[in-house]
Amino acid sequence: MLITDIISGKVANAVYVIAEIGQNHQGCLDTAKKMICEAKKAGCHCVKFQKSDLTAKFTRSALDREYLSDHAWGRTYGEHKEYLEFSKDQYRELQAYSRQVNVDFTASAMDERSLDFLVELKVPFIKIGSGDANNFPLLKKAAGLGVPLVISTGMQTMETVERIMQTMAESGKQDYALMHCVSSYPTAPKDCNLQLIPMFKRRFPNVVIGYSGHELGVVISQAAVLLGARIVERHFTLDKSQKGSDHRCSLEPQELKALTTGINHFELSAVSVSPNEILQKLNGGQELEDALQEVEHKTILPCELPCRNKLGKSIVAARSLEKGHILQLIDLAIKVSEPSGLTAEAYLDLVGKELAGNIGEDEPIHGSSIIT
Ligand SMILES: CC(=O)N[C@H](C=O)[C@@H](O)[C@H](O)[C@H](O)COP(=O)(O)O
Numbered sequence: 001m002l003i004t005d006i007i008s009g010k011v012a013n014a015v016y017v018i019a020e021i022g023q024n025h026q027g028c029l030d031t032a033k034k035m036i037c038e039a040k041k042a043g044c045h046c047v048k049f050q051k052s053d054l055t056a057k058f059t060r061s062a063l064d065r066e067y068l069s070d071h072a073w074g075r076t077y078g079e080h081k082e083y084l085e086f087s088k089d090q091y092r093e094l095q096a097y098s099r100q101v102n103v104d105f106t107a108s109a110m111d112e113r114s115l116d117f118l119v120e121l122k123v124p125f126i127k128i129g130s131g132d133a134n135n136f137p138l139l140k141k142a143a144g145l146g147v148p149l150v151i152s153t154g155m156q157t158m159e160t161v162e163r164i165m166q167t168m169a170e171s172g173k174q175d176y177a178l179m180h181c182v183s184s185y186p187t188a189p190k191d192c193n194l195q196l197i198p199m200f201k202r203r204f205p206n207v208v209i210g211y212s213g214h215e216l217g218v219v220i221s222q223a224a225v226l227l228g229a230r231i232v233e234r235h236f237t238l239d240k241s242q243k244g245s246d247h248r249c250s251l252e253p254q255e256l257k258a259l260t261t262g263i264n265h266f267e268l269s270a271v272s273v274s275p276n277e278i279l280q281k282l283n284g285g286q287e288l289e290d291a292l293q294e295v296e297h298k299t300i301l302p303c304e305l306p307c308r309n310k311l312g313k314s315i316v317a318a319r320s321l322e323k324g325h326i327l328q329l330i331d332l333a334i335k336v337s338e339p340s341g342l343t344a345e346a347y348l349d350l351v352g353k354e355l356a357g358n359i360g361e362d363e364p365i366h367g368s369s370i371i372t
């Protein structure tokens with residue numbers, strides 16, 4: 001199945017399943033290859049990684065901060081991420097391996113340099129993860145590259161989602177999909193807010209809607225399909241008990257197989273199935289009922305704040321700037337910053353504002369950094 005057929009609506013009632021290997025390969029190429037093989041056997045259409053250029057994604061101080069976690073692979077966050085990051089050559093090797101296995105290969109582009117690299121690799125689509133859903137310069141650049149996009153929406157408000165749609169429209173971008181996502185690991189059923197899928201479908205009828213889930217188990221993701229998701233992404237692991245932030249909310253091979261087999265048995269139509277029918281069809285209990293509860297609007301959920309604080313992007317100085325300087329786009333960069341600064345979506349609002357004090361390269365810009 002081709003992602004372009006799903007995104008264009010040519011194939012309307014089928015589901016494209018992405019195994020998000022992410023960083024669950026533990027920094028080991030052989031493990032990554034084994035995971036690619038297992039994901040294919042489990043019936044997935046695509047294996048996905050996360051590509052970062054560390055100094056483009058994070059500020060120096062974010063990389064230098066101590067990473068005190070049972071899931072840390074290094075003393076600092078930078079060392080931890082370095083350990084888990086595959087090189088460009090390793091990416092090429094994994095791509096070639098996926099081709100042999102006959103499964104699509106791609107990654108999320110976590111910064112502009114990674115975006116360029118993925119274009120060079122000619123991946124079938126590029127994923128924009130939730131951490132960049134409010135990174136409008138990245139979205140705008142991605143929209144102009146001629147590659148299909150799959151854009152996640154965790155840790156964002158409905159206003160930001162509307163702005164994503166506007167950015168795509170202004171770029172004349174049509175070949176993209178929007179993923180409902182809650183960035184909490186694992187996501188409790190009551191926070192899954194699956195009703196946002198039909199809400200997205202009503203609000204954005206010309207765009208294919210998908211689901212990137214971080215809950216435990218497979219039933220909630222199957223319900224997402226019955227509600228209208230036509231792309232499903234789940235983290236994948238060979239063993240949930242391993243060290244690493246994402247293993248716990250990942251699916252092991254037999255669960256991934258159960259997910260794809262269940263989905264393949266659905267008779268799908270364009271109309272969302274009602275919550276009662278879904279509960280019956282999936283033999284759902286309280287957890288599924290919680291995931292299907294009504295949702296009034298999309299907001300940033302309290303359970304998403306730890307992820308937003310850790311991986312949400314801020315506006316930082318692209319170079320050293322002096323007090324009195326009038327900010328231009330070229331002065332600004334969007335990175336994960338420690339401490340954080342103004343959130344990424346305020347980027348354009350800063351242009352033309354005067355700096356209240358000196359600010360060093362990679363330092364966050366706060367409300368108090370500018371004269372209003
Ligand atoms: C928002 C986002 O990027 N989330 C990703 C996708 O879901 C995650 O895989 C993170 O990369 C991961 O949880 C980070 O874990 P640590 O901080 O231990 O490397």
Ligand SMILES: C=C(OP(=O)(O)O)C(=O)O
Pocket residue numbers: 050108127128129130131152153154179181183212
């Ligand atoms: C962060 C990512 O995804 P999501 O926001 O969908 O969990 C990603 O794909 O890198």
